[in-house]
Each structure stands twice: as C-alpha cells, then as structure tokens.
Amino acid sequence: MNDSGILVLRFFQFLFVPIFLCSPLVMVLSLLTWRKEPTNRELLSAKIRTLSLATLFCLAVWLSVLMVGLVTRSSLLQLISTMAWLLFFPLWFGIAMPISKLLFTDLQPAVPPEQQKRTASLGNRQRKNPIQWWHWGLSSTVCTGFLIATLWIGRNIDQSTWTPQQGFLWFWGILGYPPLVVFTYAVLYFGVRASLAEPEPLDSEGNVELQKLYDDARSNRALSMFWLLGFLQPVFFGACLFLSTWIHSNYLIGILGATGGTLLGLAGSWAGVNATLQRLKIARFKMQLESSPSQ
Amino acid sequence: MITISLNSPIPLHDQLVQEIRRLLADGTLKVGDELPPVRQLANDLGINLNTVARAYRELTDCGLLATSRGRGTVVLSTIEKTTEKPAEEKKRIETTLSSALADAKIAGLNRKEIELLVLRQLNKLWGVS
Numbered sequence: 001m002n003d004s005g006i007l008v009l010r011f012f013q014f015l016f017v018p019i020f021l022c023s024p025l026v027m028v029l030s031l032l033t034w035r036k037e038p039t040n041r042e043l044l045s046a047k048i049r050t051l052s053l054a055t056l057f058c059l060a061v062w063l064s065v066l067m068v069g070l071v072t073r074s075s076l077l078q079l080i081s082t083m084a085w086l087l088f089f090p091l092w093f094g095i096a097m098p099i100s101k102l103l104f105t106d107l108q109p110a111v112p113p114e115q116q117k118r119t120a121s122l123g124n125r126q127r128k129n130p131i132q133w134w135h136w137g138l139s140s141t142v143c144t145g146f147l148i149a150t151l152w153i154g155r156n157i158d159q160s161t162w163t164p165q166q167g168f169l170w171f172w173g174i175l176g177y178p179p180l181v182v183f184t185y186a187v188l189y190f191g192v193r194a195s196l197a198e199p200e201p202l203d204s205e206g207n208v209e210l211q212k213l214y215d216d217a218r219s220n221r222a223l224s225m226f227w228l229l230g231f232l233q234p235v236f237f238g239a240c241l242f243l244s245t246w247i248h249s250n251y252l253i254g255i256l257g258a259t260g261g262t263l264l265g266l267a268g269s270w271a272g273v274n275a276t277l278q279r280l281k282i283a284r285f286k287m288q289l290e291s292s293p294s295q
Numbered sequence: 296m297i298t299i300s301l302n303s304p305i306p307l308h309d310q311l312v313q314e315i316r317r318l319l320a321d322g323t324l325k326v327g328d329e330l331p332p333v334r335q336l337a338n339d340l341g342i343n344l345n346t347v348a349r350a351y352r353e354l355t356d357c358g359l360l361a362t363s364r365g366r367g368t369v370v371l372s373t374i375e376k377t378t379e380k381p382a383e384e385k386k387r388i389e390t391t392l393s394s395a396l397a398d399a400k401i402a403g404l405n406r407k408e409i410e411l412l413v414l415r416q417l418n419k420l421w422g423v424s
Binding site: 115116117118119120121122123124125127197198199200201202204205206 | 296297298299300301302314315318323324328329330331332334335336338339340341342367
C-alpha cells in the first residue's frame with residue numbers, strides 16, 4: 001500500500017473513535033430538534049447535560065491514552081485507545097436511551113396493558129408479505145455470482161504468490177459464505193413473519209385511514225428488513241470475499257469493510273428510527289380518533 | 296369490529312363468542328368470510344392466544360365456523376348446529392328473552408321504551424320491515 005493509502009487508513013482509524021463516542025449526543029440533539037415541546041423539560045436538560053459531560057469525559061480518556069501511547073511509543077496504549085469506541089455502549093444505553101424515552105413518553109405499546117376496553121377488526125385484513133419471489137431471486141443470484149466469481153478467480157490465479165493466510169481465507173470464505181447467507185435468510189424469514197404479526201388494533205369504527213397507515217407501516221418494515229438483511233448484508237459480505245481474493249491489499253479491504261459496515265449500520269439505524277416514527281404517528285392518529293366526538 | 300372489556304365479569308372467551316355471534320346474526324359476517332388468524336386477533340386485542348383459540352373452537356363446535364389448513368378459519372354457517380329439539384331450543388330462547396325483558400323492567404324502563412329497544416334490535420338483525 002502506498003503512503004497516501006496508509007494516511008487515509010490512519011485518518012479513518014483516528015476519526016472512528018470520536019465519531020462513535022459523539023454519536024449518542026448527536027442522536028439525542030437531533031431528536032430534540034424534531035420534538036419541539038418535550039414534557040419533563042427540567043429532567044431532560046439535566047440528563048442532556050450529563051450526557052454532554054460524559055461524552056467529553058470519554059473523549060478526554062481516549063485522547064489522553066492515545067497521546068500517552070504516541071509519546072511513549074507504547075503499542076499497547078495505542079491499541080487500547082482504538083478500543084475506546086466501546087465506551088459508546090454505556091453512553092448510549094446508560095444515558096441516551098433514557099433521554100429518548102423521556103422525549104417520547106406518548107410512544108406506548110400498541111395495546112397498553114392498562115386499557116380495559118379493547119377493539120379489533122374481525123375481518124381478515126390479509127397481512128400480505130410484500131417480499132416477492134423476485135426479491136429472494138435477486139439476492140440469491142447476486143450472492144451466487146460473487147461466490148462463483150471468487151471461486152473462479154481463486155482457481156485461476158497463481159496461488160504460489162499467495163501467503164498461507166490468503167489461501168486459508170479464500171478456502172474458508174468459500175466454505176463459510178453459503179451457510180452464512182442461508183442463516184441470514186432464515187433469520188430474515190422469521191423476523192418478517194414476526195413483524196407481520198405485530199398488533200394492529202383498530203378504533204371502534206374501523207377507520208379506513210388507520211388501516212392504511214398500518215398497511216403502509218407493515219409493508220415498509222418488511223421491505224426495509226429485506227433490503228438490509230436479505231440483500232445489502234449478504235451482498236456486502238460476498239463483495240468483501242470477492243475483493244479480498246481479487247485485490248491483495250488488507251489495508252484497502254479493511255477500509256472498504258469498515259466503511260461498508262458503518263453504512264450498513266447507519267442504514268439499519270435509519271430503518272429502525274423510521275419504523276418507530278411510523279408507530280408514533282399511528283399511535284397519535286388512533287388517540288385522535290378515540291377522543292373525537294363521533295367515537 | 297368487536298369490542299371486549301377486561302373489567303367485565305363475563306369471561307373473555309365468552310365475550311368473544313358473543314361478539315362473533317352478534318356479527319353473524321346481524322349479517323356483518325357472511326358464509327365464506329375469513330376470520331383473522333388466532334395469533335393476529337390475540338395480538339390486536341392484547342389477550343392470550345388460548346382465549347381466542349377457545350372461542351373459535353366453541354363456535355366451530357356449534358357449526359358456525361370451520362378451520363382448515365391453508366384457509367384458516369372461515370364462517371361455515373350463520374345457523375347454529377344444535378343437538379336440542381326445536382321445542383327445547385325455543386323454550387331456552389324464551390327464557391333468555393324473558394330474563395332480559397325482566398331486567399329492562401326492573402331497570403325502570405316503561406313498555407314503550409322496551410318496545411323501541413326490541414324493535415331496534417329486530418331491525419338490526421332482519422332489516423326495517
């Protein structure tokens with residue numbers, strides 16, 4: 001790898017930890033701009049202050065360990081500094097998640113346990129699976145294409161130039177990829193099935209608009225799951241396997257893997273947030289219908 | 296639409312049975328209509344699967360519903376299959392009706408009001424004559 005490549009790699013490595021550590025605060029602040037009139041304003045401000053201070057503290061810890069590692073040329077400390085991204089978890093689950101719950105206190109389960117009177121439609125609304133055969137066909141064709149291409153390149157390349165590690169990775173990659181794809185499809189199949197059975201209680205009049213909102217949300221949820229888990233993820237792994245056989249550059253593969261993984265993660269978060277916002281919209285609409293005088 | 300109440304003294308599966316029978320009687324549910332799967336209805340109402348399954352089973356035993364693989368639960372008939380003789384059945388219905396009318400009288404309703412109530416229910420089930 002040339003000097004500029006190493007520089008790019010170092011830059012990515014350097015940015016990875018602070019971006020990860022700042023993401024809970026960024027997420028909370030972006031939710032705050034979306035929710036203009038939060039309840040529990042004082043408690044919310046106190047918690048956001050705590051999150052800001054905790055983020056600063058984590059960044060300071062990371063930077064201190066990195067600087068000491070660089071000054072003393074300690075590879076162990078430098079390694080520890082790259083692992084500082086793990087501090088994301090206490091920041092996210094300990095502080096940011098409770099804040100988001102405070103912001104959306106009206107986001108209740110579809111059927112609140114304390115609700116004594118419950119209504120449902122007795123018409124079978126046919127919760128059809130929006131994932132068609134061609135979706136599966138497209139994904140499995142692209143995955144098979146990457147597998148065949150990887151196998152073909154590996155067989156036709158001069159393997160004497162390979163290190164034992166490269167040969168090992170190619171062989172086990174070829175063997176491990178199909179079960180991984182099948183496993184992903186199985187997880188997706190059951191995930192979509194569970195998602196289609198999510199509660200969709202109607203109002204007492206069986207409002208058509210509410211039914212349409214449910215239909216749209218259900219369909220979006222299932223399709224997002226497919227494109228993320230059933231297409232992008234296995235295709236991404238297939239592409240990585242193919243590239244690692246074709247291009248013998250661990251650095252480049254590392255950067256591509258990290259970038260692709262981050263993008264997949266961001267797409268997953270977007271899909272999750274989008275599904276939550278749709279649920280919120282439905283919950284509000286249902287509440288409006290139930291409180292309207294005609295009901 | 297069906298509605299159940301968790302704080303009613305009537306057991307949940309009986310409420311479900313009554314609600315489905317009401318929809319069969321007033322023509323909302325017709326022969327051949329598909330009912331939602333047990334799991335889906337239980338999820339929507341936030342109640343146990345077995346409660347819905349029990350209600351469906353009771354209605355299946357009465358010959359009102361039929362459950363088949365692939366098609367789920369469908370309305371088989373809107374007339375109940377009964378083991379009772381017609382005279383006994385009429386007697387049972389008359390007893391239930393007389394008890395409901397006695398309730399209405401004790402609740403303070405006068406004859407005219409009760410007649411209106413009965414007429415409204417008759418119109419719901421058979422249409423306005």
